[in-house]
Amino acid sequence: MTLELAVALGLIGAVGALLSGMLGIGGAIVNYPMLLYIPAWLGVAHFTPHQVSGIVAVQVFVSTLSGLLALRKERMVHRGLLVYMGTAILIGSFAGSYGAQFIPGAAVNMVYAVLATLAAIMMMLPKRSVAEGGDSRGPFNRTIAVISAMAVGMASGIVGAGGAFILIPIMLLVLKVPIRVTIATSMAITFVSSVGTTIGKLWVGHVPFWPTLVVVIASMVAAPVGARLSRRMQPKFLRLLLALLMVATALKIWIDILG
Secondary structure, three states, X not given: OOHHHHHHHHHXXXXXXXXXXXXXXXXXXXXXXXXXXXXXHHOOOOOOHHHHHHHHHHHHHHHXXXXXXXXXXXXXXXXXXXXXXXXXXXXXXXXXXXXXHHOOHHHHHHHHHHHHHHHHHHHHOOOOOOOOOOOOOOOOOHHHHHHHHHHHHHHHHHHOOOOHHHHHHHHHHHOOOOXXXXXXXXXXXXXXXXXXXXXXXXXXXXXXXXXXXXXXXXHHHHHHHHHHHHOOOOHHHHHHHHHHHHHHHHHHHHHHHHO
C-alpha cells in the first residue's frame, strides 16, 4: 500500500468517525461513497463495492464502540429499544452481510442508494412533537421496533453499514424517541448491528486487511472527539446536519446509477 493511499484512507476514516460520534451514526453514509469514489478519483486505488462494504463494516464496528465508550456516563441509552431492536438487527445484519456475496457490485450500490434516499426523505418530513430532552425508559411499539430493525439490518448488512442513518429517522418519527436518546441508543444498536455485519464480511473474505487497518486507526482517534462535540451542539443543528448529509449522498449515488 502506497503512502498516498494511506493518507487518503486515513482522512476518509477520520471524517466518517468524527461524524459518527457527533450524530450517533456509524459513519457508513459518508464513508461508503468516499471509499468508492475518492481513491479511484485520486488514482491511488480502486475498491469494488464488496471491498468497500467490508472496510465500512469494520470501521463502523470500531467507531461506534469508541463513541459508546465516550458516552458511557450519559445514561441516555433506551435499554428496552436496545434489547428488542438490537436483537433483531443483529440477526438481520448477519444475514444481509453473508448474503451479499451472491449479488453483483452494482446491486450493492443500488441497495445503498435506496437506503440513503429513504433516510433523506424521512428526515425531511415534518417533525411532530419530538421532544428534545427525553426519558431513556419511555414506552415504544415493540412490533414496529423489531420489524424495522430486522429490515434495516438485512439491507445495511449488504453494504457494510450499521444502519443508524435509517434507524435514526425511524426512532425519531415513528417511535417518537427524543433526539438525544435517539442519538445515544442508535449508536448502541448500530454497534450491535456492526457485530453481525463484520462477522459476515470477514467470513466471506470481503475485508482487505491493510486499507481497513488504516481506516480503523483513524476512526479510533476521531470518534470520541465527535461524541464530545455532540454534547455542545443544539439538537436542531444536529438533525439538520444529518438530513443534509443524507440528501447529498443520495443524490450523488443516484446520479451515478442513472447516469
